[in-house]
Amino acid sequence: xxxxxxxxxxxxxxxxxxxxxxxxxxxxxxxxxxxxxxxxxxxxxxxxxxxxxxxxxxxxxxxxxxxxxxxxxxxxxxxxxxxxxxxxxxxxxxxxxxxxxxxxxxxxxxxxxxxxxxxxxxxxxxxxxxxxxxxxxxxxxxxxxxxxxxxxxxxxxxxxxxxxxxxxxxxxxxxxxxxxxxxxxxxxxxxxxxxxxxxxxxxxxxxxxxxxxxxxxxxxxxxxxxxxxxxxxxxxxxxxxxxxxxxxxxxxxxxxxxxxxxxxxxxxxxxxxxxxxxxxxxxxxxxxxxxxxxxxxxxxxxxxxxxxxxxxxxxxxxxxxxxxxxxxxxxxxxxxxxxxxxxxxxxxxxxxxxxxxxxxxxxxxxxxxxxxxxxxxxxxxxxxxxxxxxxxxxxxxxxxxxxxxxxxxxxxxxxxxxxxxxxxxxxxxxxxxxxxxxxxxxxxxxxxxxxxxxxxxxxxxxxxxxxxxxxxxxxxxxxxxxxxxxxxxxxxxxxxxxxxxxxxxxxxxxxxxxxxxxxxxxxxxxxxxxxxxxxxxxxxxx
Ligand code: ADP
Numbered sequence: 412x413x414x415x416x417x418x419x420x421x422x423x424x425x426x427x428x429x430x431x432x433x434x435x436x437x438x439x440x441x442x443x444x445x446x447x448x449x450x451x452x453x454x455x456x457x458x459x460x461x462x463x464x465x466x467x468x469x470x471x472x473x474x475x476x477x478x479x480x481x482x483x484x485x486x487x488x489x490x491x492x493x494x495x496x497x498x499x500x501x502x503x504x505x506x507x508x509x510x511x512x513x514x515x516x517x518x519x520x521x522x523x524x525x526x527x528x529x530x531x532x533x534x535x536x537x538x539x540x541x542x543x544x545x546x547x548x549x550x551x552x553x554x555x556x557x558x559x560x561x562x563x564x565x566x567x568x569x570x571x572x573x574x575x576x577x578x579x580x581x582x583x584x585x586x587x588x589x590x591x592x593x594x595x596x597x598x599x600x601x602x603x604x605x606x607x608x609x610x611x612x613x614x615x616x617x618x619x620x621x622x623x624x625x626x627x628x629x630x631x632x633x634x635x636x637x638x639x640x641x642x643x644x645x646x647x648x649x650x651x652x653x654x655x656x657x658x659x660x661x662x663x664x665x666x667x668x669x670x671x672x673x674x675x676x677x678x679x680x681x682x683x684x685x686x687x688x689x690x691x692x693x694x695x696x697x698x699x700x701x702x703x704x705x706x707x708x709x710x711x712x713x714x715x716x717x718x719x720x721x722x723x724x725x726x727x728x729x730x731x732x733x734x735x736x737x738x739x740x741x742x743x744x745x746x747x748x749x750x751x752x753x754x755x756x757x758x759x760x761x762x763x764x765x766x767x768x769x770x771x772x773x774x775x776x777x778x779x780x781x782x783x784x785x786x787x788x789x790x791x792x793x794x795x796x797x798x799x800x801x802x803x804x805x806x807x808x809x810x811x812x813x814x815x816x817x818x819x820x821x822x823x824x825x826x827x828x829x830x831x832x833x834x835x836x837x838x839x840x841x842x843x844x845x846x847x848x849x850x851x852x853x854x855x856x857x858x859x860x861x862x863x864x865x866x867x868x869x870x871x872x873x874x875x876x877x878x879x880x881x882x883x884x885x886x887x888x889x890x891x892x893x894x895x896x897x898x899x900x901x902x903x904x905x906x907x908x909x910x911x912x913x914x915x916x917x918x919x920x921x922x923x924x925x926x927x928x929x930x931x932x933x934x935x936x937x938x939x940x941x942x943x944x945x946x947x948x949x950x951x952x953x
Pocket of ligand 1: 596597713714715716717718736737738739740741742771827828829841843844933935
C-alpha cells in the first residue's frame with residue numbers, strides 16, 4: 412500500500428520559490444568585481460533567476476545542456492545557480508584556479524554550451540575559447556557598458572543586457588527530481604579530473620541536512636559569509652540551505668584577503684562563515700597584530716583540509732568563535748561529517764571537550780560510513796584502529812559523469828581515499844589521504860598529526876609532512892615548514908617541540924625550511940608537487 416501524501420519532486424526551483432514567498436525580503440549582499448557592494452533581496456534574486464531561465468530558452472538550450480561558470484561568489488552567480496538548474500539545465504561550475512589546459516579539457520568533456528564568466532577571468536576565457544568548440548555563447552557577468560570591446564571572444568554579450576531583454580513571466584518547469592542539476596569536477600591530482608553529477612533530489616536533501624542544528628545550524632537569524640567558493644562543490648551547499656531557511660547571504664566576490672574578509676564580517680554583521688583553513692589563516696594573521704575582535708561572528712565551519720588544532724584554539728579562546736570542523740569531498744556534495752558535541756559531553760572538562768572538537772565529527776543523517784582493512788573487512792569503532800574510509804548515502808556519487816573511471820563502488824560503498832579512525836561515539840578522525848600515509852617500520856604515521864604539531868609552534872605559518880625513503884624503516888617522515896614573517900625557529904628547536912607531543916618514533920627525522928608550500932586549485936597542500944620539489948633531498952645520516 413502506498414502512502415497517501417502529496418507527491419512533489421524535490422527541485423532546486425522549489426527552494427527559490429519558497430524563499431520568495433516566505434522570506435522574500437531577506438538580504439543578499441555581494442562584493443562585486445567592480446569593487447562596490449551590491450544588495451538586494453531573495454525576491455529580486457528569484458525574479459532575475461527566471462529571466463536567466465528565459466534567456467537560456469532564447470539560446471535554444473535543450474534540457475540537461477550544460478552551462479558553465481567561471482565566477483566568484485556573488486549575486487549573479489547565485490542567479491545562475493537557480494536559473495540554470497531550475498530550468499532543467501545543468502550548472503557546471505569551473506574552478507578558475509585550474510590550469511587553462513585543464514579548463515579546456517573539462518569544458519570539452521562536459522560539452523558546455525554556454526560559459527558565463529566574471530570579467531576577472533576574461534584573460535582565461537581568451538586563452539581557452541578557441542579550444543572549446545562546444546561553447547556557442549559567452550556571457551560576461553557585467554553591465555552592458557562594461558563589456559570589453561575587441562576581446563576576441565566570439566558571441567560575447569553582457570549578462571545584464573542578456574537577461575534585461577527577458578520579462579519575468581516564467582513558470583519553473585516540473586520534472587523528475589533525479590534529473591541532473593549541477594556538476595563539479597574533482598581536482599584530478601591523479602589522472603584526468605572526473606565529474607560528480609548532482610541531482611535536484613540529492614542537492615535538496617543535502618541542503619536540508621546541512622541546515623540541521625548539529626550540522627551547519629543555518630537559520631533565518633543568520634548572516635552567512637560563504638568564503639568557500641561557489642565553484643567548489645556548490646559552496647558546500649550554502650546557497651541552497653540559505654534559500655531554504657531565509658538566512659541573509661553575504662558574498663565576498665574576489666576580495667578574499669584577511670582585511671577585506673574582516674571588514675565584510677563586521678559591516679554585514681556576519682554570524683556564521685565557512686571556508687578552508689588557508690583562508691582563515693589569512694584572516695587571523697590580519698587580525699592578531701592589529702588587536703581586532705569580532706562583534707557578531709559566532710560560528711565558523713572549517714573543512715576541505717584538516718583544521719589545525721591551533722586554529723580551533725585561536726578562534727575559540729582569542730575570538731570567542733566556535734569552530735565546527737567538517738569533512739567531506741566533491742563526490743559527497745560535499746558534507747559527510749561535522750563535529751558537534753553530544754549532550755553526554757556537557758559535564759566533561761574543557762580539555763576533554765577540546766579533544767573531541769579536533770576530530771572531523773559525526774556522520775550526518777543521510778551519510779553512513781565505515782572503516783575497512785586491506786581485505787575490505789569492517790574494522791571496529793574504537794578510536795584507535797585506522798582503515799580505509801567508505802561511505803554511502805543519497806548525496807554520494809554512484810558513478811562519475813560519462814562513466815569515467817568505471818564503477819567506483821565497492822559492495823555499494825564509495826571508497827573515499829581517506830584513512831581514519833572512528834570512536835565508539837561515532838566521531839571520525841581523518842589521519843591521512845591513503846596516498847599520503849607514511850609507512851615506517853610496518854607502522855603508519857599520520858601526516859596530519861605531524862603537521863598539526865608543527866603549526867602549533869608560534870613561528871610556523873604552514874607545514875607539510877611527507878615520507879622519504881629510508882633503507883631500514885621503508886619511509887621516515889620529514890616536515891617542510893614555512894616560517895611566519897619576521898619569526899625564527901631552528902630545525903633542532905622544532906624537533907624538540909615534538910617531544911612529549913607524539914610517540915618518539917613518529918617525530919620527523921628532519922625539518923626543511925621552504926618559502927612556500929605548493930597549493931592546489933582548492934587551496935589544499937599539493938604533496939605531489941612538494942615531493943617533486945624535494946626529490947633531491949637526502950635524509951640526514953643517523
Ligand atoms: P579534491 O578534488 O581534491 O578531491 P575535495 O574538496 O573533494 O577536492 O577534497 C576532498 C578531500 O579533502 C577529502 O577526501 C579529504 O582528504 C580532504 N578533507 C576534506 N575535509 C577534511 C578535513 N576536515 N580533514 C582532513 N581532510 C579533509
